[in-house]
Amino acid sequence: MAGLLLAAGSGSRLGRPKALVELAGERLVDRGVRTLSEGGCSPLLVVLGAADTSVTGALTVRNPDWETGMGSSVRAGIDAVPGTADALLIALADQPLVTPEAVRRLVVAYEQGARAAVATYHGNPRNPVLLGREHWSTVYSMAQRDVGARPFLRAYSHLVTTVACDDVASPEDIDTQEDLARVTEMFGGV
Template sequence: MTGPTSEVAGVLLAAGGGSRFGGPKALVEFEGERLADRGVRLLADGGCGPVVAVLGAAPTALPGAVTVVNPDWATGMGSSLRAGLRAVPGSARAAVIALADQPLIRPAAVRRLIEAFEAGAEVAVAEYGGQPRNPVLISRAHFAEVCALAEGDVGARPFLRARPELVTRVACDDAGDPADVDTLEDLRRLSAVRADVDRRPPGR
């Protein structure tokens, strides 16, 4: 498969303090790799460039990413989303937004969102089991509206609910698992189910 023809940036939200986990999840290791590094790789391998990683509670070097520190990270995901979209270079026609705490999502999900954008979708959302989750692609034309509606810890959700006519859902059931790492028990559980995820037919 050839790579995407558009310039689509990646935005990784990795700024949170991990209050339920007991520390910043961006630095937590999953299968020997920090969640933030894994998120950068997800976006890059999926065809995004550049990748903008938004940090906050735990600023750190992230090879392969342009890092942005959100001083308002404690206010929630909304401020981090705004910081990330504002850091996307002007040459990018869209951005794929991913969260650092979903380590089982595969690059195939990102590629499918980009393919949907190339086919004309202005907003594309990965869907698992009929439910919209992450990652999400948003075309540049809607960055300002997304930023205006992003408040607290809800990120792009208010925009997606306000503009359902723009949303294209993209089936990603065979492109990973969107489960979150919110607690140490979640981390243990996802590590245990990793083998099952790897046995699923790989997405393109």
């Protein structure tokens, strides 16, 4: 199963690209790649846009349309997935509290037959998201502006396996300096 990390945004509310933000001495983009790898995804792809950086352990995909929103990054990522991949797990760089165990749970759901799955936190679907190849074209057509797989998950909820991850991860994201301070404090103020 391929792993796709979306890390193209400029972080306009944060004041810098989120991919380059460090948390506990590790850039969010590197943390996301490590999380996907340790969770069982391979190959790994990272969609970049605002930040031009190298990422060890992943194929870098440039999204020239990153300013249009997450939808274009989802499409760029799907376009770059190797033909041998049967499924894709999508995660966001700005959610550093998503753990390898949450990713692993989605991988296990796939191994047990799920063709679409989403991590849930207190019953609410968030990220990461797993998509079997047969759903990529539908997600591709629905991923517009600043939405990725969410419209697919809603429209085809009857096909989606929910995977509880409350006990091993959190969907907290970093959009503002306040968010960064809160998440940094969760990491012991590093």
